[in-house]
Amino acid sequence: MNDIYILGIESSCDETSVSIVKNGYDEIATVILSQIDIHKNFGGVVPEIASRNHVQNITIVIEECLTKAHMTMKEIDAIAVTYGPGLIGSLLVGLEAAKTLSFVYKKPLVPVHHILGHIYANNLVKPLKFPLISLVISGGHTELVFMQDHLKFQKLGATLDDAVGECYDKVARVMNIPYPGGPIVDQYAHEGKPNYKLPIPLDDGSFNFSFSGLKSAVINLVHNEQQRGNEINKKNLAASFQNVVIETLTHKTMQALEKYHVKNLIVAGGVAANKGIREKFTLLCEKSGIDLSFPEMKYCTDNAAMIAAVGYYLFRAGKTSNLELNSKSTSDLK
Amino acid sequence: MKCFYLDTSTSYLYAGIVSNNELLYEIKDKLDNNLSTFSLSLIEKMFDELNLSPNDIDTIVVVNGPGSFTGVRIGITIAKTWAWALNIPIIPVSSLYAMAVSCDKNIFKVPIIDARRNYYYAAIYDKNNNAVLSDCYIQRDKLFNYLEQLNQDYQIISSVFLENAAMQYNPDILKIVEYTKNWNTINPHAVNPNYLKLTEAEEKFSGN
Numbered sequence: 001m002n003d004i005y006i007l008g009i010e011s012s013c014d015e016t017s018v019s020i021v022k023n024g025y026d027e028i029a030t031v032i033l034s035q036i037d038i039h040k041n042f043g044g045v046v047p048e049i050a051s052r053n054h055v056q057n058i059t060i061v062i063e064e065c066l067t068k069a070h071m072t073m074k075e076i077d078a079i080a081v082t083y084g085p086g087l088i089g090s091l092l093v094g095l096e097a098a099k100t101l102s103f104v105y106k107k108p109l110v111p112v113h114h115i116l117g118h119i120y121a122n123n124l125v126k127p128l129k130f131p132l133i134s135l136v137i138s139g140g141h142t143e144l145v146f147m148q149d150h151l152k153f154q155k156l157g158a159t160l161d162d163a164v165g166e167c168y169d170k171v172a173r174v175m176n177i178p179y180p181g182g183p184i185v186d187q188y189a190h191e192g193k194p195n196y197k198l199p200i201p202l203d204d205g206s207f208n209f210s211f212s213g214l215k216s217a218v219i220n221l222v223h224n225e226q227q228r229g230n231e232i233n234k235k236n237l238a239a240s241f242q243n244v245v246i247e248t249l250t251h252k253t254m255q256a257l258e259k260y261h262v263k264n265l266i267v268a269g270g271v272a273a274n275k276g277i278r279e280k281f282t283l284l285c286e287k288s289g290i291d292l293s294f295p296e297m298k299y300c301t302d303n304a305a306m307i308a309a310v311g312y313y314l315f316r317a318g319k320t321s322n323l324e325l326n327s328k329s330t331s332d333l334k
Numbered sequence: 335m336k337c338f339y340l341d342t343s344t345s346y347l348y349a350g351i352v353s354n355n356e357l358l359y360e361i362k363d364k365l366d367n368n369l370s371t372f373s374l375s376l377i378e379k380m381f382d383e384l385n386l387s388p389n390d391i392d393t394i395v396v397v398n399g400p401g402s403f404t405g406v407r408i409g410i411t412i413a414k415t416w417a418w419a420l421n422i423p424i425i426p427v428s429s430l431y432a433m434a435v436s437c438d439k440n441i442f443k444v445p446i447i448d449a450r451r452n453y454y455y456a457a458i459y460d461k462n463n464n465a466v467l468s469d470c471y472i473q474r475d476k477l478f479n480y481l482e483q484l485n486q487d488y489q490i491i492s493s494v495f496l497e498n499a500a501m502q503y504n505p506d507i508l509k510i511v512e513y514t515k516n517w518n519t520i521n522p523h524a525v526n527p528n529y530l531k532l533t534e535a536e537e538k539f540s541g542n
Contacts, residue, residue, distance in 0.1 A: 041539060042535050042539065046533060046535040048403065048533040048534075048535070049533050049535060049536070051403070051404070051407060052403075052407075052527070052529075052533070055407045055410055055411055055414075055526060055527060056526055058411060058414070058415065059414050059415055059418040059522055059523050060523050062415075062418070063418065063523075073419065088404075089403070089404055089407070092370050092404060092407065092408060092411075093407060093411050095370065096370065096373075096374070096407075096408050096411040096412050096415070097411050097415045099374045099412075100374065100411070100412045100415040100416050100419070101415060101419060103374055103377070103378055103388055103416075104388045104389070104415075104416055104419045104420065105419065322375065323374040323375040323378055324371055324372060324375045325371075326368075326370055326371040327370065
């Protein structure tokens, strides 16, 4: 069979990314333009600013990716694009660019669900083994997904309010840690003792998550201590917070693995870079004989390689779209 | 020489193809929140009906704002991706200028676009389409004070209803393309929306 080259485009948040992947696993070239330094000034991603930067950069990133791959658009078999979920204004830029490329070059257009992309980031490292369960954790998502085979998925649960990464950012902010605070909270957590008492989030036997209560508890605790004139021990607070997060995430994920008799676990998304989370999952999976994989660090955060990877399977399954494709800010895996 | 014209800066899709001073086809559809969904498929239909391919286009005239932020981005993204792909030039044109040029009256022309909270994106052009007041983000009252001081007959133009005295904008695509054809062309990478307004976050940030 001939090789199939997919050009992927991802712009769902604050990264403009384009990638070319061969046969769903072989990354030829990827360009990621992160806007993190711009959004730092505002303590988080500002949607309108993100959209403005995407439109400035989109053709430059496409061109750079093709140059890096030593390829031309003629050699591309299909264009895969993130249609959602994400920031609507940001998504639209990638979507309109993909639709235009599809129109001008007469190439099939393949819509990709962002969460599926995060799971398929692993396919770039080693082939996915089914059935699997994937925990996708990032600044915008917290989802547990069961996959029977390629493209056959079922959402088991998701956050009912804040995403876990969002919760990290907010907790970091109240502790005066600059955006993005997640990695620093993770580092502090390693150095501190978990001696602050915090509530255990949503424990209702479902696979849904809730982090807003935990976030509020941390914020209230900091404010109360400040009012009393007490100094907060940031490291101990970070350790206490991270402990609760890890406990919730691992508890629900291990339960899901047991319930569905699944032996393969993928932890993906930006928060999968968290050392504390990695360590606990590694320990638990070793104990219960689960084959655990994390995407490489560079594939954890938003990137177009993962979009092109899953785009290959969707393309082969004939899941293409006409030019009336629209983006969606919220969208369930279906 | 075939020119593709595109304006998605308001709730309308305005698009057309001009070939040697002749308008071959035009689209003037109110799409509201469906601009992103339907713009390219309607453009595709236009090309199919003319039996043309997107590769037949030699230059793109695109409205780069002011207007709806999202709307302008849709048009600019389509135009710059297309022009980059074919390695053809882009001529960006102001939405307000396009409105002024399309109005045939022999008096001052005042194109306005709603910028919310009692603000307009507006400009004042004389009867020869020279800017008297350049494109700006302006309080409604200030605009009318300015007009009063000018003491000239004028025609307000808007694409959706904003003022009683306004005439409905109906783009004269042939004329807009004709008027802009000798303008400087711009490398597609460098074509960007002209929002005329910072984001709220930036306004607050710079106000501190």
